[in-house]
Amino acid sequence: MSLGTNIQFYRKQKNMTQEDLAEFMNVSRQTVSKWESDTAFPETDKLITLSDYFGCTLDELIKGSAEENFTEDAAGYDKEMNSFTRAICLGTATVLAGVTTLLFTVVLGLDETIAAAIFMLFVTVGTAIFIVSGIRHDNYVKENPNIKPFYSVEQIKAFRNKLPAFIAGGTVLVLFGVIALMVMQSFVDKVVPDVMTEESFDALCAAVLLLCVTVAAPMFIYGGMQYAKYDIEEYNKENNPDKPFADRLMSAISGGIMLAATIVLFIMGFCFNNWELCWIGYPIGGVLIGIVNCIFGAVKK
Template sequence: MSLGQNLQFYRKRKNITQEQLAEQLCVSRQTISKWEADASYPEMEKILQLCEMFGCSMDTLLRGEAKEDLAEDTAGYDSHMNCFSKRIVIGIELIILGAASGILADSFYAPAYISDLVTFSFVIAGALVLVATGLQHKRFAEKYPKIQPFYKKEEIERFEEKFPVFITGGIGVILAGVVVSALSEQFPEAKGYTKEIYNAVLLLFIAVGTGLLVYAGMQKSKFNIKEYNEENKPKSSQKERLQGMWCGCIMIFATILFLIGGFIFGKWEICWICYPIGALFCGIASIIINGIYKEEP
């Protein structure tokens, strides 16, 4: 926005006329009119007076976005999205930790039913957290389908500086776990547990790394309010039903494979892969459906 547009916005927000503003600044009404039309610009002294009068910075008045600078998070969007991100991470990590805990119990020669019970407890807890979080987010989106942008440029830039740290940190933690697992054959086998414990250590690293990656991605998405508003626009009911149906079927099938592989074949250490693969197929299905049901321009 230009100085004239910002000045006009601040003046109307204060509910004062050009004549009243001119009187306070000791200038003519025509001068205010020219400033708002960007036909002329005020002197530095008048700019400082305007900034003090409207409670804004000089940078915002001269070349910023006055509307965005004064926008407020009336819906509690930021707080909701922060909580949403953390709970999704917790749900995913509980599921991965379920597999890790089962392997850990096996490595200490615990009875099979104990390791299965521990694993199943973590998986159920994680699934319940994800379901509850999804329902809460859906309720929030239904209540606030459109959010007015309120994040300041400085806030977005601060996060953009941290984002690469989250991504590289997450990848680094996962790679560290892979290295530990790869070198585990060379580690001495301590008394009281088997070398299967290193598979549990790998999953612990994966849980932490995945948590960092998911949290970073969801926080980045949080700042994209335009995308949030687009997602909550009324959509084609057929398209929405197809996406929900296919993603639901894929994740149910992934859960069935996870339980069969764990309880019947005892492969808890690798069955967790069903969920990321299921999520990948959900993404592919959504892309295909979006391509078939393109929105009208």
């Protein structure tokens, strides 16, 4: 393939127009058009900038075949990211299922020790999934901190067309849980205390809502992680050894927040026997992480 064909191919892989690339390179659109039609040759400094931006060597850009390079996933990136996504979804669903099961044990009036044991079983399995998949993924990232882009524009567009379905599906499930909760609350006077205690009824309402969240959460996670999978440029930037201190600090703070949420869960559950509300630290932690990301994002800008 010629230099012009390679430039055009790499540009399309980044979903850029000639105008976009021209703006990035500080040249006119006509100049980019001439490069791609091989009627003009970029200056040396422009070639270096192009190769750095496209994530290829000068030889690959000038003499190589961009299309052949892009179609090969030599590092097994796609397989690894799919596997990691499934593991995170499964781990999340397992932990949430544990909380849901705990609430149902309250409804059924099971012994607290048995209920706690069942809950801890779910949490243990979920935690094990997180640890094993996290270590494996971390090892992969260390071995492959830089991935050469290989997804085609068609592949990226195909997934982006599917993404709204995951978001809509998860949202509908959560809203369904909220509606179910509201409907159930309207029958509280007819159920309490004739059918069950107020504590059991509240636990049942929370369990129904959380059951919907348990199914919805993996849908959100899968959609988000798969969307990020196709952004190889961001993956390379995120795993750059020279990653800015602010980014490393943000990651550490986020991890600390979720660790604190887990500690709160155990303290509220085992020390105060408040298993119905011990999970509240996780959504609060999620909100705090969102705030931290917004603050650091604004500071970096």
